Amino acid sequence: VAAPGSFQRLKAAVHYTVGCLCQEVAEDKDVQFSKQTIAAISEITFRQCDNFAKDLEMFARHAKRSTVTTEDVKLLARRSSSLLKYITQKSEEITSSNMEQKEKKKKKSSAAKGGRPSGEQEAAVTESEDSNMA
Amino acid sequence: QRSPLRAKPVPKSSAASQRKIREPEVASSLIKKIFSHYVKMPVARDAFKIVEKCSERYFKQLSSDLEAYTNHAGRKTVEMADLEVLMRRQGLVTDKMPLYVLIERYLPLEYRKLLIPVAVSGNKVIPCK
Numbered sequence: 001v002a003a004p005g006s007f008q009r010l011k012a013a014v015h016y017t018v019g020c021l022c023q024e025v026a027e028d029k030d031v032q033f034s035k036q037t038i039a040a041i042s043e044i045t046f047r048q049c050d051n052f053a054k055d056l057e058m059f060a061r062h063a064k065r066s067t068v069t070t071e072d073v074k075l076l077a078r079r080s081s082s083l084l085k086y087i088t089q090k091s092e093e094i095t096s097s098n099m100e101q102k103e104k105k106k107k108k109s110s111a112a113k114g115g116r117p118s119g120e121q122e123a124a125v126t127e128s129e130d131s132n133m134a
Numbered sequence: 135q136r137s138p139l140r141a142k143p144v145p146k147s148s149a150a151s152q153r154k155i156r157e158p159e160v161a162s163s164l165i166k167k168i169f170s171h172y173v174k175m176p177v178a179r180d181a182f183k184i185v186e187k188c189s190e191r192y193f194k195q196l197s198s199d200l201e202a203y204t205n206h207a208g209r210k211t212v213e214m215a216d217l218e219v220l221m222r223r224q225g226l227v228t229d230k231m232p233l234y235v236l237i238e239r240y241l242p243l244e245y246r247k248l249l250i251p252v253a254v255s256g257n258k259v260i261p262c263k
Contacts, residue, residue: 055223062219063207075206078199 011046018042052076070095160193162186196220 018041022033059072070091077087162182169185170177177185203216221227226236237249251259 058219058222059206062203062215071206075202078202 011042014046014049015039015042018045159186159190165189199223 015038019038022038022041025031026033055076056068056072059075060066060068063071074084074087074091077084165186166182169182199220200212200216203219204210204212207213207216209216218227218233221233221236227233234250237246241249
């Protein structure tokens with residue numbers, strides 16, 4: 001369980017990102033978001049992350065893994081076919097770009113390729129995009 | 135006397151072939167019974183028709199979900215664990231409501247016996263795993 005301070009920081013980070021995304025939508029659709037709306041969306045996002053985390057954990061454990069992979073994320077997105085389509089497309093893009101990066105790294109040097117800091121890995125898992133990097 | 139008896143099987147066989155075309159489904163009387171047991175109020179006939187349709191869709195969705203979960207675990211046989219994942223995802227099984235409690239609450243005794251191991255006399259556990 002994280003310390004209460006980091007909890008607040010996470011919430012603030014989510015709130016900031018939600019604000020940025022809402023601004024983009026606002027410019028695109030030519031509407032205004034009230035501060036309360038943005039706060040509500042960020043709170044919803046935060047709680048939804050809780051559900052996502054639990055479900056991803058369950059899916060990974062179901063497949064007898066301790067690491068969440070893109071397969072688990074795809075399973076999470078199965079409920080909505082359009083979302084699943086989008087996520088599958090994104091994950092393919094990421095895997096192909098990862099392959100390119102790995103090849104570049106191999107060419108550059110094999111010595112520089114060390115273990116990543118563990119904090120970065122955890123962040124990657126929650127972002128669900130870089131989960132197959134580690 | 136023989137001719138009418140022989141004539142009878144012909145329409146019967148045609149009826150049977152018609153039945154074969156229909157997809158297998160849960161008996162509508164059973165659906166009706168279960169539904170009316172839980173709603174505890176009068177239900178119109180049209181509403182039952184809709185409930186039947188819903189249960190058909192439910193089974194379709196259920197099978198595709200179970201297929202996904204089974205493939206995800208690298209198996210080809212649906213197991214109890216897959217169903218538990220499904221029910222967790224549906225919000226039926228939670229940390230506060232384990233699967234065994236649901237089995238105890240909603241299944242009749244003879245089915246419950248098959249799913250929940252019970253210790254009997256002679257230091258035995260049925261069903262043995």
